[in-house]
Amino acid sequence: MDRLHYHLPTEVFAGPGCVREKASAWCLGRKALIVTGAMSAQRSGALEDVRVALMTQNVPYAHFDGVGENPDVEQVYAGVAVAEQEGADFIVAVGGGSPMDAAKSIAWVVGAKIPRARFFTDKPQRDDCVLPIIAVPLTCGTGSEVTPYSIITNHEIRSKANISGPGFFPRVALLDARYLESLPKHVLCDTALDALSHAIEGVYSPKCDALAEAMGLEAIRILVPEMVRLAHDNFVNLAEVQYASMLAGMVIAQTGTGLVHAMGYPLTYYRHLPHGRANGILLAGYLDFMNAPCPQLTERILGAMAFKDSCDLQGLVDTLLDVAGCDRAAPSEEELVQFMREPLRLEVVRRYRAMPSPEEVMDIYRTGF
Ligand code: NAP
Ligand code: FE
Numbered sequence: 162m163d164r165l166h167y168h169l170p171t172e173v174f175a176g177p178g179c180v181r182e183k184a185s186a187w188c189l190g191r192k193a194l195i196v197t198g199a200m201s202a203q204r205s206g207a208l209e210d211v212r213v214a215l216m217t218q219n220v221p222y223a224h225f226d227g228v229g230e231n232p233d234v235e236q237v238y239a240g241v242a243v244a245e246q247e248g249a250d251f252i253v254a255v256g257g258g259s260p261m262d263a264a265k266s267i268a269w270v271v272g273a274k275i276p277r278a279r280f281f282t283d284k285p286q287r288d289d290c291v292l293p294i295i296a297v298p299l300t301c302g303t304g305s306e307v308t309p310y311s312i313i314t315n316h317e318i319r320s321k322a323n324i325s326g327p328g329f330f331p332r333v334a335l336l337d338a339r340y341l342e343s344l345p346k347h348v349l350c351d352t353a354l355d356a357l358s359h360a361i362e363g364v365y366s367p368k369c370d371a372l373a374e375a376m377g378l379e380a381i382r383i384l385v386p387e388m389v390r391l392a393h394d395n396f397v398n399l400a401e402v403q404y405a406s407m408l409a410g411m412v413i414a415q416t417g418t419g420l421v422h423a424m425g426y427p428l429t430y431y432r433h434l435p436h437g438r439a440n441g442i443l444l445a446g447y448l449d450f451m452n453a454p455c456p457q458l459t460e461r462i463l464g465a466m467a468f469k470d471s472c473d474l475q476g477l478v479d480t481l482l483d484v485a486g487c488d489r490a491a492p493s494e495e496e497l498v499q500f501m502r503e504p505l506r507l508e509v510v511r512r513y514r515a516m517p518s519p520e521e522v523m524d525i526y527r528t529g530f
Pocket of ligand 2: 302303355359422436
């Protein structure tokens with residue numbers, strides 16, 4: 162067997178009712194800070210389950226509901242203020258990627274006492290005392306419940322920064338697919354596209370080994386038929402999508418993401434496209450680009466999708482974006498030049514299997530719109 166490395170310190174429980182049933186396994190401190198967005202935690206029913214679980218364990222809690230989409234550092238420090246004022250010693254993140262990622266940064270800033278001015282320059286260290294994080298995902302895309310990444314908008318670079326560290330893996334992830342029933346359809350489309358891009362970028366990553374590839378291809382095999390059903394308004398098995406999203410998260414926890422995410426961040430920053438949608442738009446062009454250096458991997462990815470070529474993938478993405486009501490006005494040449502600069506600057510893109518030229522990056526953007 163070739164070289165292999167797999168690290169996942171997150172204990173995963175999945176199934177209906179797991180938040181209440183497993184309360185004794187995840188109440189990891191004396192006082193919890195529950196971190197959520199404005200509405201999803203209530204709407205999904207997850208917040209009530211978390212509260213009941215904490216009460217049954219006699220653990221008091223405070224609630225910070227100030228996380229918006231694509232959270233920035235101000236939201237992180239607003240949460241830090243509540244955590245410190247309340248004396249919370251563990252964090253329960255209940256939400257999509259935005260609340261889960263903000264919660265990770267809050268846990269680090271509180272634990273390692275990181276001043277605001279050093280937030281984007283300090284790197285989380287192995288011995289930083291990051292507060293324990295429990296993750297209850299309410300979307301099915303980011304896989305943040307099983308990754309060591311916290312993606313925070315950095316207005317200074319007009320993009321997103323990936324803060325990551327060993328303590329950012331949640332200690333426990335609790336997956337109950339009933340919470341996905343309240344997801345608006347467009348968020349379901351967007352987040353499924355995010356999960357698919359994690360799986361595809363993970364398989365193409367130079368860090369992908371046999372285990373990560375097996376998990377990535379399995380995630381693709383599960384996701385694509387569910388996404389086809391979603392595109393045609395048929396019944397979608399949310400538990401399957403949630404499982405595949407977690408698998409894809411386990412893959413990028415080992416491999417990291419790549420060109421698609423790097424190119425998606427400017428689309429989110431400048432075009433305000435939701436994260437998964439921004440990735441989805443780029444997927445077919447990315448597959449074409451990667452086909453030259455990695456034809457066998459492309460064949461295996463297409464095989465897992467049961468697609469003949471990247472046009473089939475583009476067709477699925479197009480239908481999902483229509484369902485999500487996506488505005489796809491083509492970017493101007495000036496915008497393309499602006500978008501292209503950020504990904505080419507990133508180390509992760511330079512270390513990839515094939516370093517794209519500025520023209521190739523712009524072509525991938527053009528293919529998507
Ligand atoms: P999100 O930004 O967390 O949520 C999107 C919207 O959906 C929000 O309005 C949210 O409402 C709503 N929503 C979420 N769950 C819902 C539910 N069950 N019922 C009803 N409404 C619900 O979306 P996301 O795509 O999961 O997260 C995107 C973020 O994750 C981006 O910042 C991205 O960069 C990051 N990301 C992180 C990783 C990682 O490994 N850490 C990987 C990929 C992406 P509320 O505002 O009320 O919550
Ligand atoms: Fe993502």
